[in-house]
Amino acid sequence: MSQQLAVGIDIGGTNTKFGIVDRRGNILCDGRMLTNQHEEVDAFLDELHGHLSVLIAQVGGIENIRGIGVGAPNGNFYTGNIEYAPNLRWKGVVPLAKLLEAKFGVPAILTNDANAAALGEFMYGAARSMRDFIVITLGTGVGSGIVANGQLIYGHDGFAGELGHCIVIPGGRLHTGTGAHGSLEAYASATGVTNTAYEFLDARPDTKSTLRDYAKEDINSKVIYEAAMKGDPLAMEVYEFTGKILGEALANFVMFSSPEAIVLFGGLTKAGDLIMKPVREHMEKNLLPIFQNKVKLVFSELQESDAAILGASALAWEMKD
Amino acid sequence: MSQQLAVGIDIGGTNTKFGIVDRRGNILCDGRMLTNQHEEVDAFLDELHGHLSVLIAQVGGIENIRGIGVGAPNGNFYTGNIEYAPNLRWKGVVPLAKLLEAKFGVPAILTNDANAAALGEFMYGAARSMRDFIVITLGTGVGSGIVANGQLIYGHDGFAGELGHCIVIPGGRLHTGTGAHGSLEAYASATGVTNTAYEFLDARPDTKSTLRDYAKEDINSKVIYEAAMKGDPLAMEVYEFTGKILGEALANFVMFSSPEAIVLFGGLTKAGDLIMKPVREHMEKNLLPIFQNKVKLVFSELQESDAAILGASALAWEMKD
Numbered sequence: 001m002s003q004q005l006a007v008g009i010d011i012g013g014t015n016t017k018f019g020i021v022d023r024r025g026n027i028l029c030d031g032r033m034l035t036n037q038h039e040e041v042d043a044f045l046d047e048l049h050g051h052l053s054v055l056i057a058q059v060g061g062i063e064n065i066r067g068i069g070v071g072a073p074n075g076n077f078y079t080g081n082i083e084y085a086p087n088l089r090w091k092g093v094v095p096l097a098k099l100l101e102a103k104f105g106v107p108a109i110l111t112n113d114a115n116a117a118a119l120g121e122f123m124y125g126a127a128r129s130m131r132d133f134i135v136i137t138l139g140t141g142v143g144s145g146i147v148a149n150g151q152l153i154y155g156h157d158g159f160a161g162e163l164g165h166c167i168v169i170p171g172g173r174l175h176t177g178t179g180a181h182g183s184l185e186a187y188a189s190a191t192g193v194t195n196t197a198y199e200f201l202d203a204r205p206d207t208k209s210t211l212r213d214y215a216k217e218d219i220n221s222k223v224i225y226e227a228a229m230k231g232d233p234l235a236m237e238v239y240e241f242t243g244k245i246l247g248e249a250l251a252n253f254v255m256f257s258s259p260e261a262i263v264l265f266g267g268l269t270k271a272g273d274l275i276m277k278p279v280r281e282h283m284e285k286n287l288l289p290i291f292q293n294k295v296k297l298v299f300s301e302l303q304e305s306d307a308a309i310l311g312a313s314a315l316a317w318e319m320k321d
Numbered sequence: 322m323s324q325q326l327a328v329g330i331d332i333g334g335t336n337t338k339f340g341i342v343d344r345r346g347n348i349l350c351d352g353r354m355l356t357n358q359h360e361e362v363d364a365f366l367d368e369l370h371g372h373l374s375v376l377i378a379q380v381g382g383i384e385n386i387r388g389i390g391v392g393a394p395n396g397n398f399y400t401g402n403i404e405y406a407p408n409l410r411w412k413g414v415v416p417l418a419k420l421l422e423a424k425f426g427v428p429a430i431l432t433n434d435a436n437a438a439a440l441g442e443f444m445y446g447a448a449r450s451m452r453d454f455i456v457i458t459l460g461t462g463v464g465s466g467i468v469a470n471g472q473l474i475y476g477h478d479g480f481a482g483e484l485g486h487c488i489v490i491p492g493g494r495l496h497t498g499t500g501a502h503g504s505l506e507a508y509a510s511a512t513g514v515t516n517t518a519y520e521f522l523d524a525r526p527d528t529k530s531t532l533r534d535y536a537k538e539d540i541n542s543k544v545i546y547e548a549a550m551k552g553d554p555l556a557m558e559v560y561e562f563t564g565k566i567l568g569e570a571l572a573n574f575v576m577f578s579s580p581e582a583i584v585l586f587g588g589l590t591k592a593g594d595l596i597m598k599p600v601r602e603h604m605e606k607n608l609l610p611i612f613q614n615k616v617k618l619v620f621s622e623l624q625e626s627d628a629a630i631l632g633a634s635a636l637a638w639e640m641k642d
Contacts, residue, residue, distance in 0.1 A: 055362060083611070130480075148472075148476070149470070149475070154470070155579025155580065156579060160610060161577070162576045163576060163577065256481065256482070256577050257476055257481050257482075258475070258477060258480045258481035260477035289499075290405070290478075
């Protein structure tokens with residue numbers, strides 16, 4: 001019995017990461033390349049094929065590869081297409097799974113990046129053996145993957161789980177990417193955290209903050225994080241505020257699918273208790289009594305760089321023979 | 322092959338309805354009794370057994386009955402218990418499925434009333450053959466049943482789908498039953514509609530309305546409905562406002578599970594276009610473009626009195642042999 005390995009590919013707005021993974025979730029070898037070097041998807045695939053061919057040869061050749069799993073923004077599980085991804089250079093509908101199959105001669109399967117992260121947690125991470133959980137990815141954007149009854153929820157069209165675009169404050173802050181007002185992503189993304197800091201700096205001129213030493217354009221989520229870790233009161237309030245909004249949103253999500261756990265994943269989780277404490281407090285506060293003190297709220301246990309590859313590779317194990 | 326019939330029981334705050342149903346969804350015979358006549362659940366079951374025994378004899382005896390399905394407030398599918406139902410006289414945890422099995426000698430299975438309605442739509446109603454849909458019940462309260470990947474979502478503890486308790490207006494109107502502020506049920510339930518009318522009557526003293534002819538305590542959702550159907554501007558605004566809030570909430574639900582359809586069910590739907598138009602408008606307005614003009618928003622096709630019995634009976638077909 002060969003075919004005991006899978007290729008996992010994580011296509012992000014900046015980097016594309018790839019690796020070869022065994023069934024136990026060991027990444028045998030991996031690499032990365034820039035996503036947006038190539039205007040045409042064919043040129044991107046040529047470069048990717050070059051990198052991966054070397055790795056595949058290292059593990060004994062393509063006959064050991066069961067398939068290729070891909071996580072990509074706006075990746076559609078049902079069609080295998082990337083559809084209108086705003087952060088990628090390839091516009092419209094890109095039949096990525098089909099193109100990969102033609103290139104490598106093995107089956108390929110695609111889903112969006114947050115769903116891939118959820119699969120990674122399901123098979124190798126904090127949600128092992130759980131049948132009901134939600135993964136929230138907190139990075140440049142806010143994404144989600146939802147597992148219920150032991151299955152990833154794709155919805156009728158493959159686009160389920162866009163929780164970052166739920167409206168949490170009707171009429172609230174503009175989300176420039178979508179034009180929506182008050183969506184979760186407008187607050188809990190890296191950009192959202194930065195915008196909150198801008199608002200607080202303007203609205204509280206009397207609150208001292210080391211953030212005032214920076215030019216406005218140099219303030220970003222990393223700078224705010226470092227200030228908060230040093231005890232800067234305004235930066236800490238930014239996390240308190242972000243955690244409150246995220247916690248309230250999570251309470252609504254619990255009312256939907258009553259998950260055993262919510263796994264938080266991505267850049268914002270580096271802040272540890274600074275973000276976890278207000279998230280937990282405001283989630284619990286907004287839950288019906290029957291849901292209180294039941295939902296495990298945890299950070300991902302996977303290395304961020306590994307999780308994406310692991311999750312994408314996990315798709316390959318789900319393929320039918 | 323006998324056992325081709327099922328008993329469906331719908332336990333509501335006021336009435337308990339029951340019937341005997343064949344696999345095609347024909348209700349062969351049915352009846353009703355008051356739920357809260359009996360302080361003890363045993364006395365309730367004695368009366369129910371009396372009524373049902375007559376019906377069961379009519380269809381040829383208990384050997385034709387495959388099982389009993391029950392929809393009940395706070396009914397837990399996993400445990401078969403009614404747990405802390407605020408509107409029932411039997412307090413704490415009532416092991417209803419077990420008690421019914423002992424009484425009738427056939428398997429019994431339980432879920433909450435909104436999940437039963439969703440099963441009814443799934444097998445016999447507007448959601449036939451759909452794998453992904455949501456049913457919203459708009460009555461004394463606001464409930465929901467969610468089907469994804471062709472399965473009812475129960476969550477890890479059996480309590481998934483409490484969408485009426487999602488917070489839609491943070492810090493909004495008090496929901497007296499739960500103490501929450503701004504939950505969907507505070508606006509889109511019969512009580513919510515009445516409270517909206519009270520607010521509008523106070524806040525808009527210059528708007529003429531036939532509702533002003535009533536004593537405050539005589540204004541209820543039925544009176545408001547009748548006024549709106551006669552073109553009363555204030556009553557019509559109540560529906561516009563209710564529909565806006567419900568539509569915004571539905572948009573968030575679509576972002577979660579991307580259903581093929583949302584089925585609206587219960588008293589509020591009698592208002593027809595008065596409620597459907599604003600719901601549709603505000604749902605579409607708040608959806609990401611990838612979800613727009615895709616979700617079928619429909620009223621239940623089932624008779625309200627039948628749907629509850631049908632849905633509950635449908636549980637019995639799901640039981641393993």
